[in-house]
Amino acid sequence: MNEEGLAPVILGAKDGLCLVNGTPCMTGLSCLAIADAERLSQWADVIGAMTFEALGGQLDAFDESILALKPxxxxxxxxxxxxxxxxxxxxLASRQGIRTQDALSIRSTPHVHGATRDQLAHAIRQIETELNSVTDNPMLLGTPDDWRVVSQANPHGQSVAMAADLLCMALAELGSIAERRLDRLINPMVSGLPAFLVSQPGVNSGMMIVQYVAASLCAENRQMAQPAVVDNYVTSGLQEDHLSLGTSAALKLHKVLGNVTQILAIEYLLAAQAFEFLKAQGFGVGTGAAWRLLRERIPAYDEDRWLAPDIASSAALLKDATSLERVFQHCRDHAATL
Known part of the structure; x- marks a missing residue:
């Protein structure tokens, strides 16, 4: 605390429960996850757009008038x-009309990413309410002259637990659709790009193994998407016989969030590598900015190399709010010229 310039908290009457009850713990953990999830959901849109562009997606699926019909x-x-x-x-301009429709993992990006955002908005409402709630028990009410002590259940963390579980499932889906998109990037049967995104696929493995990594992370996420809140244990001699397990929900939320960050970092690497084969034409204002941003840190692939450091560098970029702002600032600057 001295290193951070913080003074120790001096506890007073009724302050002890916050140190031993799970509600403050699950709420604090969920707050940290929400902050990261908000930023990651923005990056997911940028990276998904890069894959869409690399695969020559059909823009009608993102038409404002079409999406407005499902508001x-x-x-x-x-x-x-x-x-x-x-x-x-x-x-994209050169590839419109080449097919009737894209695969669902490509054209349903607004629907899947959007559903995750809606669950994130719900989680924010729940957690903000909990932050501004009294979770003590027993509760001391009234004034020094007219007071009462009431035993109740405000320390129960059901609202936070459900919010964390729902957000965990929503983020797992964000990773799931990203893995399906990146798989298409390395498959020449559907991408129109070199196999595994290398110029000499017979000599180099290219991006084959990183898709294995993404698929493995998705499998782990599916296991952790099982809600913690539906489980239950009996404690305190039958007195506490319904528990939220919200801290468990919040802990696995952080694990899923980390996994999804890795999956999106891999998709980012693959989409940027796909751009290397398409750069004779101009990219989108935001997707091009994101490609250049990654290339400031990670060079393109000419032959096989150890990819773990590149995945780590890509993931670090996804944790950088300043870099994300740079991408969207390019978009705002472009829109201002129209």
């Missing part, structure tokens, strides 16, 4: 982000 708030925001970062793409 989920998160979906509308994702659609807006996708249109913004893809604006001005010569790559």
């Amino acid at each position: 989920h708030p998160g979906m509308q925001q994702v659609g807006k982000n996708l249109r913004s970062v893809l604006a001005g793409s010569e790559v």
Whole structure:
């Protein structure tokens, strides 16, 4: 605390429960996860747009008038982000009309990313309410002259636990669709790109193994998406016979969040590598900015090399709010010229 310039908290009457009850713990952990999830959901839109562009996606699926007919708030925001970062793409302009529709993992990005955003918004409401709640028991009410002590259940963490579980499932789906997209990038049967995104696929393995990594992380996420809140244990001699297990929910939320960060970092690497084969044409204003941003840290792949450091560098970029802001600032600057 001295290193951070913080003074120790002096506890007073009724302050002890916060140190031993799970509600403050699960709430604090969920707050940290929400902050990271908000940033990651923005990056997911940018990276998903890069894959969409590399695969020559059909822009009609993101048309504002089409998405408006299904007015989920998160979906509308994702659609807006996708249109913004893809604006001005010569790559896409040259490939419109080449197919009737794309695979669902490509054209349903607003729907899946948007559903995750809606669950994130719900979690924020729940956690903010909990932060501004009294979770003590027993509760001392009234004034020094007119008071009462009431035993109740405000320390029960059900609202936080459910929010953490729902967000855990939503983030797992964000990773799931990203893995399906990146798999298409390395498959020449559907991508139109060199196999495994290398110029000499017979000599080099290219990006084959990182798709294994992403698939493995998705499998782990599916296991952790099982809700903690539906489980239950009996404690305190039958007195505490219904528990939220919210701290367990919040802990696995952090694990899933870390896994999804790794999955999106891999998709980012693969989409950027796909751009190397398409750069004769101009990219979208936001997707091009994201590609250049990654290339400041990670060079393109000419032959096999150890990819773990590159995945780590890509993941570190996804944790950098300043870099994300740079991408969207390019989009705002472009929109201002129209």
